[in-house]
Amino acid sequence: MQLGVLKALFTDKLTKLYRLSEAENIFYMVLYYLEKKSKTAVLLGQETMLGDTYVTLLQSLMDGKPVQYVLNEAPFYGLDLFVDETVLIPRPETEQLVHWILEDHPNFQGSVVDIGTGSGCIPLVLKKHWPYAQVSGCDISTEALKVAQRNSKEQNLDVIFFQKNILTEELEPYDIIVSNPPYIAHSEKDDMHENVLEYEPHIALFVDDTDPLLFYKTIILLAHQQKSTCYFETSEYYRPELDNWLKEHNFSFVWQPDFQDKDRLLKVTFD
Known part of the structure; x- marks a missing residue:
């Protein structure tokens, strides 16, 4: 699955709870957590083998659970x-x-x-x-x-x-x-x-x-x-x-x- 498609899916679902910029930032946090990649990977049209994992995490995020708790990780x-x-x-x-x-x-x-x-x-x-x-x-x-x-x-x-x-x-x-x-x-x-x-x-x-x-x-x-x-x-x-x-x-x-x-x-x- 293309990362760009996943980003579009995340923003479509999460803008019901967050501003667009916040929804995009959440996707990039998940991207880095799972694959240690930045938004450049999306711009380059790269694909991922972890599509199902992204979708599973998205379900928790759609329930309103903060991304830091979903990933069990927070930068500080x-x-x-x-x-x-x-x-x-x-x-x-x-x-x-x-x-x-x-x-x-x-x-x-x-x-x-x-x-x-x-x-x-x-x-x-x-x-x-x-x-x-x-x-x-x-x-x-x-x-x-x-x-x-x-x-x-x-x-x-x-x-x-x-x-x-x-x-x-x-x-x-x-x-x-x-x-x-x-x-x-x-x-x-x-x-x-x-x-x-x-x-x-x-x-x-x-x-x-x-x-x-x-x-x-x-x-x-x-x-x-x-x-x-x-x-x-x-x-x-x-x-x-x-x-x-x-x-x-x-x-x-x-x-x-x-x-x-x-x-x-x-x-x-x-x-």
């Missing part, structure tokens, strides 16, 4: 990581957060922990770039930790992963604390894309409506005791409330916009 800052429905799919905004940390701390050799590590994407990239640092990641989910440990082994990166409920348990001191914790209020579920709600782990997404900043406040107060530098990913809608809370506590902080110019990346430091 130069690493191809295993993912399943027990962990969030790594996002480009999180890559930007990691880039900020690496720029701030070149050749870092201290200690760092990622709270709510999920797939382990953040600490694994940090370890790759900081081979002499003590890099750790923790999560409340045992299933997520299995994914993170698998990625650590497959990437041959020595990261320490451990279980922790940051809201109820103590944390040993670290020089840097990173976190992309749950911050979406349950009341906002109706505004979310259906495939996120159906497939991504709710424990990593949602926080109680009564205090959606609970994780940020808890982690920042822990970090203040330890004089750790904190980096967070959050929602741009929480900036006013976070600004006021941080100012009330006389903490130093800096916001950095994400790729869409939204204030979603936050650094907090202590004198």
